[in-house]
Structure formats: structure tokens, C-alpha cells
Amino acid sequence: MSRQIPESELILNADGSIYHLHLKPENLATLVFTVGDPDRVSMVSKYFDQVDFKVSKREFVTHTGRIRGKRVTVMSTGMGTDNVEILMTELDSLVNVDLKTHTVKPKEKSLEIIRLGTSGSMQTDLPVGSLLVSEIAVGVDTLMQFYPKLEGNQDWAKLVQDTLDLTFLPYQASASKKLLEKLPSDFHRGVTLTAPGFYAPQGREIRLKPKMENMFERLANLELAGLRMTNFEMETAGYYAMGQLLNHRMLSLNAIVANRPSGEFDKEAEKTVDRMIRAALKVYC
Ligand SMILES: O=P(O)(O)O[C@H]1O[C@H](CO)[C@@H](O)[C@H]1O
Numbered sequence: 242m243s244r245q246i247p248e249s250e251l252i253l254n255a256d257g258s259i260y261h262l263h264l265k266p267e268n269l270a271t272l273v274f275t276v277g278d279p280d281r282v283s284m285v286s287k288y289f290d291q292v293d294f295k296v297s298k299r300e301f302v303t304h305t306g307r308i309r310g311k312r313v314t315v316m317s318t319g320m321g322t323d324n325v326e327i328l329m330t331e332l333d334s335l336v337n338v339d340l341k342t343h344t345v346k347p348k349e350k351s352l353e354i355i356r357l358g359t360s361g362s363m364q365t366d367l368p369v370g371s372l373l374v375s376e377i378a379v380g381v382d383t384l385m386q387f388y389p390k391l392e393g394n395q396d397w398a399k400l401v402q403d404t405l406d407l408t409f410l411p412y413q414a415s416a417s418k419k420l421l422e423k424l425p426s427d428f429h430r431g432v433t434l435t436a437p438g439f440y441a442p443q444g445r446e447i448r449l450k451p452k453m454e455n456m457f458e459r460l461a462n463l464e465l466a467g468l469r470m471t472n473f474e475m476e477t478a479g480y481y482a483m484g485q486l487l488n489h490r491m492l493s494l495n496a497i498v499a500n501r502p503s504g505e506f507d508k509e510a511e512k513t514v515d516r517m518i519r520a521a522l523k524v525y526c
């Protein structure tokens with residue numbers, strides 16, 4: 242008999258749903274699209290043939306339905322890897338923990354989780370309106386200081402640590418090869434920097450001067466094994482790392498809405514996001 246997880250660690254609501262996501266196992270499909278913005282959930286589910294289930298709690302809004310006969314879930318996470326940690330742990334618990342006995346199920350189940358996010362480009366030749374898939378992501382947040390060490394190559398993480406003179410080691414994880422290979426070639430492939438904030442942690446200056454000078458220029462000039470760093474956002478490395486530790490297949494797609502070298506923001510950002518959503522549903526549903 243596996244360990245019984247205390248009620249204070251795996252918390253259920255009065256209706257038996259999991260604490261933050263407010264979902265029961267039967268409300269979740271094995272293919273899950275995630276978005277940051279709660280308003281983006283209906284931008285995805287409007288393409289479903291039917292929506293059978295809707296729930297929302299805090300920033301976690303979920304719609305589950307069918308598209309071309311395939312069952313699919315879309316849900317929002319809000320911003321940041323702290324929310325991703327909650328999302329991934331609770332999604333994993335919905336499929337791999339028996340919520341009645343509070344014990345881990347003997348047979349592990351994997352989800353396919355595809356993030357549909359917005360992002361800022363560090364590269365001149367990656368303009369606003371581009372679509373990009375994160376092949377590798379480097380997290381400069383401290384989430385992975387609290388979990389088992391990630392297996393696999395950490396060369397990008399070390400390079401970023403040296404470049405930004407960070408006092409802690411960032412972490413690096415990759416997209417699922419199986420999901421990646423299905424994607425058409427009009428998606429640029431990139432190395433994504435997942436930052437613990439939008440302004441100084443991505444080198445932006447409003448009133449406060451970031452401690453790190455020329456941050457995006459320094460990162461944009463890095464090269465490793467023929468790859469360069471391409472874009473900033475705030476979740477992907479957390480997804481890839483948690484997915485690797487929990488054995489779920491992960492992919493992060495990015496609509497490039499800002500270009501840092503040119504100082505431009507995409508005037509048609511909503512259309513760019515819609516193009517990414519339609520492309521993803523076509524490939525994975
Ligand atoms: O558009 P979403 O998915 O929220 O993603 C990006 O946008 C937010 C910042 O504006 C961050 O969450 C960042 O990762």
C-alpha cells in the first residue's frame with residue numbers, strides 16, 4: 242500500500258474537486274492546452290465543436306469539450322512559474338493519485354500539455370507576428386531549488402548564470418520530442434528565457450533601473466551548439482521542468498508580440514495569438 246497523503250498536503254474542496262483548479266478527474270482530458278490569460282480560454286474553446294464543462298477559480302479557468310471527436314481541455318494559469326507549479330502538481334494528482342484513498346495510483350499516466358503563450362523576442366530577425374516553439378527553456382526563477390535535481394544537459398543554464406552573474410544556478414529543460422516533431426516548419430524554433438517578472442527580470446526599465454545592464458543584448462548574443470537564445474516569457478521552463486519530473490509530455494508555443502531590439506509591440510497581437518491557436522488545434526486535435 243503506498244503512502245497516504247495527508248489532507249493538508251493534497252487538499253480537496255467540499256465537492257471532492259482539487260483545491261486550486263476546482264477540477265475532478267472526470268473533468269480533465271488527456272490533451273490539455275494552457276494559456277496565461279483567463280480571457281484567452283474562450284479564444285481557444287470557441288473552436289471546439291462542443292464545450293461540456295466549464296469551471297473557474299481564481300486565475301484557473303477551465304473549459305473541456307470535443308474537437309473533431311477528440312476530447313480536449315483548455316485552461317488558464319495566470320502569470321509565472323509559481324502558478325505553473327500548482328497547475329502541474331494538481332493536474333498530475335488528478336490522473337496519478339486516487340483522490341478517495343489519498344494514495345498514488347500504481348500505474349502512472351501521462352498528459353500532453355501544450356502552452357499557448359505570448360512572448361517577447363530578443364532577436365532582430367524574429368519580428369512581432371512570428372510564431373515560435375520553445376525547444377529548450379532556461380528558468381531564472383528559483384522554483385527548481387525546491388525539487389529533485391533535473392537530469393540532462395544544463396549547459397544553457399550554466400551559460401546564463403555566468404552571463405548574468407547570478408548567485409544561483411538557473412535550470413534547463415526541453416520540449417517533448419514527440420510533440421515537437423508534429424509542428425509545421427513555419428514555427429521558428431528557439432531557446433526561451435523564463436523570467437520571474439516582466440520588467441527588470443526581462444531587462445525593461447520604466448522608473449527603476451535594472452541591476453543588469455544590456456540584459457537582452459547579452460542574452461541574444463549567446464550561442465551554444467548552433468542554437469541562440471530567442472525570447473522571453475514567464476512560464477515555459479517551469480512547465481518543462483515539472484513535466485520532466487512528473488513524466489508528462491510538454492510543449493510551449495509562443496506568439497511573439499514584442500520585439501526588444503526594435504522596441505515594437507505587435508499592433509495585431511490578438512490576431513497573432515489567434516493564428517497560433519488555430520495552428521495548434523489543427524496539429525494536435
Ligand atoms: O500570454 P501569457 O500566456 O500570459 O504569457 C506571457 O504574458 C505574460 C506577461 O505579459 C506572462 O505570463 C508571459 O509568460
Ligand SMILES: O=c1cc[nH]c(=O)[nH]1
Nearest residue numbers: 359360361474475499
Ligand atoms: O516581452 C514579453 C511579452 C510577453 N510576455 C513576456 O513575458 N514578455
